[in-house]
Amino acid sequence: IVMTQSPGTLSLSPGERAALSCRASQTVSSHLAWYQQKPGQAPRLLIYSASSRATGIPPRFSGSGSGTEFTLTISSLQSEDFAVYYCQQYKDWPRTFGQGTKVEIK
Amino acid sequence: QVQLQQWGAGLLTPSETLSLTCAAHGASFSDYNWSWVRQPPGKGLEWIGEINHSGSTNYNPSLKSRLTISVDTSKKQFSLKLSSVTAADTAVYYCARNPFYYDRDGHYSAYFDYWGQGTLVTVSS
Numbered sequence: 001i002v003m004t005q006s007p008g009t010l011s012l013s014p015g016e017r018a019a020l021s022c023r024a025s026q027t028v029s030s031h032l033a034w035y036q037q038k039p040g041q042a043p044r045l046l047i048y049s050a051s052s053r054a055t056g057i058p059p060r061f062s063g064s065g066s067g068t069e070f071t072l073t074i075s076s077l078q079s080e081d082f083a084v085y086y087c088q089q090y091k092d093w094p095r096t097f098g099q100g101t102k103v104e105i106k
Numbered sequence: 107q108v109q110l111q112q113w114g115a116g117l118l119t120p121s122e123t124l125s126l127t128c129a130a131h132g133a134s135f136s137d138y139n140w141s142w143v144r145q146p147p148g149k150g151l152e153w154i155g156e157i158n159h160s161g162s163t164n165y166n167p168s169l170k171s172r173l174t175i176s177v178d179t180s181k182k183q184f185s186l187k188l189s190s191v192t193a194a195d196t197a198v199y200y201c202a203r204n205p206f207y208y209d210r211d212g213h214y215s216a217y218f219d220y221w222g223q224g225t226l227v228t229v230s231s
Contacts, residue, residue, distance in 0.1 A: 031207065033217035035151075042200055042221035043151065049207070054219065086151055090207070090216045094166040095141075095153040 001025055001089050005098035011106040018074040020101045022087035027067045031091040034063055034072045037100075038083045046085075047072065077103070108132045110222035112201045114186075118229045124188040128201030128222050135159050135182045139204035139215035142175065142186045144197040145224075152197075156204060156215055157184055164215075191229045198224045 002025040012018055022032070030050040035043035045054040047063035050070060060075040074081055082105050087098040114126035130140065142154040155165040157175045165173050174187040188195060202218035 031216070035218075042224050043218070044221075045217060045219050048217045048219075088151075088217065090214070093164050094168075095156075095215075097151040097153070099150045 001028060001092050001096050003087055003089055003096050003098035005085075005087060005101045007101060008099075009102045009104060011104050012077055013106045014077050014079055016077050018072075018077055018081075018103055020072040020074075020085050020103070022065075022070040022072070022098050024068045024070075024089055024091075028089040028091035030066050031089055032063075032065070032070050033088045033090065034061075035086045035088065036081075036083050037086065043086060074103075108203065108220045110201050110203065110220055112199075112222035112225055114199075114225055114227070116225060116227055118191050118227065119231055120192050120229060121190055122229075124191050124195065124199075124227055124229075125185070126199055126201070126225055126227075127183055127185045130182045130184075130203065133182070133203065133220070135179055137206075139206070140177070140184045141202045141204050141215070141218060143200045143202055143218065143221075145200070146194075146197045154186065154188075154199075158215075191227075193229050196227065196229045198226050200224050 004023045006021045032050045034047040037043045051063045084100045084102045109131040112128040136159040139156045141156040157163045172189045177184045201222040203220040204215035206213040207216045
């Protein structure tokens with residue numbers, strides 16, 4: 001299953017709302033996760049089952065969608081949110097990731 | 107507190123075998139699957155393969171012919187071996203834990219909720 005994320009880069013200011021898109025080449029139902037990765041760090045799980053927040057993730061992060069279209073929304077960007085975000089499907093093997101969306105400071 | 111600690115050789119020459127091990131601390135080893143994921147410098151994430159506590163594996167077809175993932179349940183460790191490496195295998199390698207999800211057909215590994223610190227493996231002559 002090919003996962004395609006858009007846009008490649010999102011340039012926003014702190015306090016703004018970010019909407020990141022992830023599209024699957026075939027249905028993955030709700031078997032979709034989102035990760036945040038900062039330079040030099042391992043990815044961090046944000047969202048699983050398309051819309052469930054992982055432990056310790058603040059409520060400004062939310063996920064939506066099912067089937068082939070998904071969105072990660074950050075309601076009000078904080079300085080620590082500028083990073084690269086990946087989606088990942090776990091409906092079928094091999095598990096696959098999107099190519100990432102970089103959220104950078106405008 | 108769940109921690110994954112990984113180690114292994116960081117510099118290889120082409121044709122050698124990459125070997126990494128990951129130890130799971132603070133986790134019930136048999137209640138999860140355990141995976142390897144890699145990330146070439148400046149690029150995205152690629153799932154390598156997974157194993158459960160009884161040794162059943164799923165591998166990425168792109169690496170399957172060179173790949174062995176094994177488990178030592180008594181030590182709560184799992185290992186990765188990738189043979190005949192080339193420069194294209196240069197990457198940061200992560201170990202990760204997979205919870206399960208359940209449906210009417212059984213249970214399956216899901217997302218990655220805990221990750222190791224990563225090991226940069228460089229393949230160079």
